[in-house]
Every structure is written in C-alpha cells, then in structure tokens.
Amino acid sequence: MSIKARARAKINLTLEVLGKRPDGYHEVEMVMQSIELHDYLEFSPTPGKITLTVEGDGLPAGAQNLVYRAADLLRGHRGIRQGASIHLKKYIPVAAGLAGGSADAAATLIALNKMWGTGLSLLDLMKLGERLGSDIPFCLLGGTALARGRGERVERLPACPGLGVVLVKPPFGLSTAHVYQSYKREVSVDKPDHRGMINAIEKNDARAICSHLVNMLEPVAIQLQPAISVIKAKLLQAGALGVLMSGSGPTVFGLTPDLDTAHAVAARYNRRDEQVIVTNILNTGNKAYISCD
Ligand SMILES: C[C@@](CO)(OP(=O)(O)O)[C@H](O)COP(=O)(O)OP(=O)(O)OC[C@H]1O[C@@H](n2ccc(N)nc2=O)[C@H](O)[C@@H]1O
Numbered sequence: 001m002s003i004k005a006r007a008r009a010k011i012n013l014t015l016e017v018l019g020k021r022p023d024g025y026h027e028v029e030m031v032m033q034s035i036e037l038h039d040y041l042e043f044s045p046t047p048g049k050i051t052l053t054v055e056g057d058g059l060p061a062g063a064q065n066l067v068y069r070a071a072d073l074l075r076g077h078r079g080i081r082q083g084a085s086i087h088l089k090k091y092i093p094v095a096a097g098l099a100g101g102s103a104d105a106a107a108t109l110i111a112l113n114k115m116w117g118t119g120l121s122l123l124d125l126m127k128l129g130e131r132l133g134s135d136i137p138f139c140l141l142g143g144t145a146l147a148r149g150r151g152e153r154v155e156r157l158p159a160c161p162g163l164g165v166v167l168v169k170p171p172f173g174l175s176t177a178h179v180y181q182s183y184k185r186e187v188s189v190d191k192p193d194h195r196g197m198i199n200a201i202e203k204n205d206a207r208a209i210c211s212h213l214v215n216m217l218e219p220v221a222i223q224l225q226p227a228i229s230v231i232k233a234k235l236l237q238a239g240a241l242g243v244l245m246s247g248s249g250p251t252v253f254g255l256t257p258d259l260d261t262a263h264a265v266a267a268r269y270n271r272r273d274e275q276v277i278v279t280n281i282l283n284t285g286n287k288a289y290i291s292c293d
C-alpha cells in the first residue's frame, strides 16, 4: 500500500527569545500557526532500504535530507527491517523560516509509522522528532500552538481564524543557526504579548491579531538582510492588515481578512525578484494536520 501525505508549512505569529541555554540553543516562547502551503510526499513499501527522490529546489536526496533522516530514525528506533521508497515534491521555499524541512520530516514519521505499523503515539513521534529539529514537534501537532523550550515543548491553543496569507520570499536564504548566533538582546523589539495574541485569536479579531505580531529575531535578520524591511513596507502598501517575518526568516508574511483579499494584495504587491505565494491559515478542527491517505 502506498501512502500520500501533505507536509504543511508554518508561520510564527509571535517569537520571543528568552536567553541562551547551556546546550547552545536559545530558550524561546512563540505562537505558531500551520498554513495550507504544503509539500507532497508519497511512500511505498520496499524490501530493505530507504530510497528518496526529490522534485524541485536543489535539495540533497541522500542521507542529508530530513525526510531520509526521519525514516532512518524511525527504523532504527524500532529495529525495523522493512524499507521505503519515498518521493518528495517541494513547494515550500527552502531555508525560508517556514519549517519546510521539519514539516517533511514530521510527515515522514506519521506516514511510515502507519505504513510500517510501528504503532507509536503522536506523543512518541514528537519525542522522537525533536532529535531532528526544534520545529518538528510542532509540525507533528499542527494548528495553532504555543511552543517553548527550544521550540519542542508545544501545547494546543484555540484555533486561529482562517485568514488569508501572502508569503514573500526574497531570493536568498537565512540559516537558522546564523540568525540565532547573531541575535543580540539589545538590538531587538519589545517582547511579544503572547497572552494578548491568544486573546485576539480567541475573539477571532483579525486586527487585534495583526497588532500583536512581534518577532524578536526580525531586527537581527534585517541587519543581516535589510531587504526584509523593504518587503514589509511593500506588503503593507499592497494592503496587508499586518506583516511579520516568520521564524528565523527571510520570508515575510502579510495577513488579510480572507483568501480573496490575499490574492488582491499579491496582485498589487510591487515585486522585484521575490517569490510571492498566496495561501491561508489552516484549521482542520480535530482532524490530523498531516493528512495521510
Ligand atoms: C539533529 C541535528 C542537530 O544535531 O543534526 P545535524 O544536522 O547537526 O547533524 C539536526 O540538524 C537538527 O539541528 P537543530 O539544531 O535541532 O535544528 P534547528 O532546531 O532547526 O536549529 C538550527 C540551529 O538554530 C539554533 N537554534 C535553534 C532553535 C533554538 N530555539 N535556539 C537556537 O539557538 C541552534 O544553533 C540550532 O543548531
């Protein structure tokens, strides 16, 4: 039986850096949100080994790819002898602050747990996934969530309203490690008001959500790549209700009341060499965020 999965991207509605940890990571607190934009993955059983083919974006198809590493991790964890042939079709921009790699790894854990019958719970998979990246536990849970620790301690929040999202990805990547290493507390914005953001979400208040958008990594990313602040200004000019850089960047997202308005904002956006993608906040109720069929 083959399994098809959608690996959804994420944006950060708030991101607070609380300080450096002894293990070299930074303590963070952030409100994270799944969006419809997704990669496609297809899994088929094969005897013995793991093979991966990748369509789009010059990504490694070998053991460096997070899809391969997630499959290998699950196999080793449960002493599996079975193999898998995996095809990945990329749509999420790479090294963009949208957790595309983490989303693919999360989808791989869910799909192979099903195909191989390893029987791990979602919590087991989240525990296993955090070894591969701080965003993987969130990508496994999906929806609207509060993340703490280095990002691996996630708890579900009330669902964010289905707003439109315009993503603008400049023609360069930003390494998550480099942005965190360059972070300086003094060069930052005020701390986010997570509780205020959560109240705005509970009230379905799009304007209040936009007024609470704060990412403490944004100033250092803008120091590294000033084009990010130009993109923010152009997105507001095009009619977005609120704008923010996602995660460690460089992608900037603009929020709109609905998907149609997001298409109108994208059409008005004065693009140069940026990639512009229209999508929406994703809420699937109590259905899984990683759809496997
Ligand atoms: C399992 C790994 C790491 O040991 O294998 P290698 O790739 O190093 O072999 C994976 O890359 C997985 O790396 P991990 O570092 O967890 O990935 P991410 O969570 O995306 O973080 C990338 C980098 O950003 C910085 N970072 C990230 C999150 C955070 N809360 N604070 C940080 O300082 C750290 O320098 C971290 O190394």
Ligand SMILES: Nc1ncnc2c1ncn2[C@@H]1O[C@H](COP(=O)(O)OP(=O)(O)O)[C@@H](O)[C@H]1O
Binding pocket: 059, 064, 065, 066, 067, 093, 094, 095, 096, 097, 098, 099, 100, 101, 102, 103, 104, 105, 174, 176, 247, 248, 249
């Ligand atoms: N399947 C994958 N998709 C995207 N990036 C991947 C994948 N596998 C490994 N990577 C590597 O992981 C790093 C982080 O990618 P990604 O998760 O897209 O960035 P971000 O965490 O900024 O959203 C990139 O340097 C990329 O080379």
